Amino acid sequence: MSPTPLAPATGRSSDEGSPAGTGGSLWSGLRPLVLRLHFYAGVLVAPFLLVAAVTGLLYAGSLQAEKIVYRHELSVPAGDRELPISQQVAAARKAHPEGEISAVRPSPEDGATTRVLLSGVKGVDPDHTLAVFVDPYTGEVRGALEQYGSTGALPLRTWIDELHRDLHLGEVGRLYSELAASWLWLITLGGVLLWLGHRRGRRTLRSVARPDRTATGRRRTMSLHGAVGLWAALGLLFLSATGLTWSTYAGANITDLRAALGQTTPAVSATVGAGGEHAGHHMGSGSMPGMDMGGTEGGARHSADVGLDAVLKAARAEGLDNPVEIVPPAEPGSGYVVSQIQRSWPEKQDSVAIDPATGEVTDVQRFADYPVLAKLSRWGIDLHTGVLFGPVNQIALAALALGLILLIVWGYRMWWQRGRASAFGRPVPPGAWRRVPPYALVPLAATVAVAGYYLPLLGIPLAAFLVLDPLLARLPAVSRRVSGRR
Template sequence: MSTAPSTTTEESTQPDAPASAPRRWAPLRPLILRLHFYAGVLVAPFLLVAAATGFLYAGAFQAEKIVYAHEMTVRVGDEKLPISEQVAAVRKAHPEGTVSAIRPSPADDASTRVLLSGVKGVDADHTLAVFVDPYTATVRGALEQYGSTGALPLRTWIDEFHRDLHLGETGRLYSELAASWLWVIAGGGLVLWFSRRRALRKVRGSSGRRRTLGLHGTVGVWAAAGFFFLSATGLTWSAYAGANIDELRTSLGQATPSVSAT
């Protein structure tokens, strides 16, 4: 005689998972969301202009070599002349101003660049770069130069266009605004992306607005490091933050060293 195992009619119920405690910063999420959105709408046009002009500046180095090929390149000869003879040829052709620097030919097919300061008609912050053939001491031309990187007129124009849109100090406010807010937008986006549940961050299999937001967040997360880098370097070009950065570099001993002419 067999007996069936006893059964109970009670059904054990699993208790609901306790609701996760609200994060301390959860009340700030709406504020961050609005800041991220409105700051993005406000700064986006300035970022677009900065990106377009920055793209032009990135290609200016190569364009300069093409536009000023006659001045910057020479036919390779047998032996380069002493620098003193090259400078003497430059001073004979351009006796105005004073020699402030000399950049010897960096390559076999490159000209020597003699920089003259205090030349009439040249901006006080610029120098007159005279190009001379290091093999024959023939002066190939003279162009106005700006900055420690040796920017010639084309690159100088693009540089100023990227810096202030050729609007002077007023124009520099655009780059200040773009660089100052870019890291805020990127940081706010990271906070919003990581605060969302994993399921809401999925892009594959979703559609419509949810897919658009997912793509926006994914691309933003991968590009965030670049945004922070661009913001930090862009601030050095700005008017107010750039001046403070220069003071910080000077206090830390990171300023460009100068060499005594004597």
């Protein structure tokens, strides 16, 4: 939630109070700091949150828009029998001999096309692939589009995704989204505490969670801001937590922490035969120059290769039903990797490695065996991107993004309604920390220190606030002393 109104220089603020279940002395000590921090963070970080919310709203609708815009490439009339995968790949290579085959995604359902993914294609972003769409019933090539990411995002969704993630500014632009995600949870929690303190006299949840219809002016705006913020709080906390997993600095810290806890996402080993030094091949990274994956000779192929159809048959025998992605051997000594790629519920993320010479399964990795944090990370990311529960997920994300936009607009309106005389409110009074009981101050300080370490774009500005804001309280007294001397 964004800016909460502050009181004039004298008197109590309009949201004075103690949240239910907190002692008056504890809250009276914490409240000035929470209120001031919520205000500053709301005013300064809200523009970044507004951009994230608007672009997130666009992204929530992009998954359905993609199906409409690229309907010709994605869908075909359902036929009676599909061609062997090797023939479909051969048709794709005949139309697009450029680049290298990095993966194949067989048609996942009736009426859907097969995707043959090519890497190293001139004019295609190195981090992207060229997806060639093939009719699985006739072998007709329906078109080719640039594709990004494990969800198979096509140009429209990719453009919106990059706008949301980094404003099309690359690594520099990612700092905006990390700053927004780092502060969103703190602004939200602060806003919830302030609202519960303001509504502490209400006896029912319904009375706390709905706006005051009798209020007018700034109080009405604050009532809308607080009630909607309370409803949206859990969703905003979720977006903050999952958004940080993609960030530059905080994301790296989270990855390191998961590794230290033994909670990284496992990957099937594609090492086969004598290629032991290549253990640890990761899904999706392989390609083989000149390979047609159909069982015939290719440029850098193994001397014996059972072919794509036999590989897919072996994966099916291990229970890997649609949708799947097949990645060719990365180099001699490695095998095919077949992975399930369903991100909707229930998720299908099993994977197997297959020896290209024999067609035998050499390694199996089941999603059921993932560590707990790896599963939670997978579910959280897919829920954040709107694919876990399909259209229902996307509608919920759109509603949450719209709610955040309204919270920011109401927050700035409250700021405007306060007038120029108290536009920046009063700083935290000197000695405010001394009013906080030690039993609360010590864990609070430890929490702030840990959060600041793992979230540097939260920690650095927060440290600056804690140092500079109390100094502002001393400026009037210093100014009076200077004026008196004159």
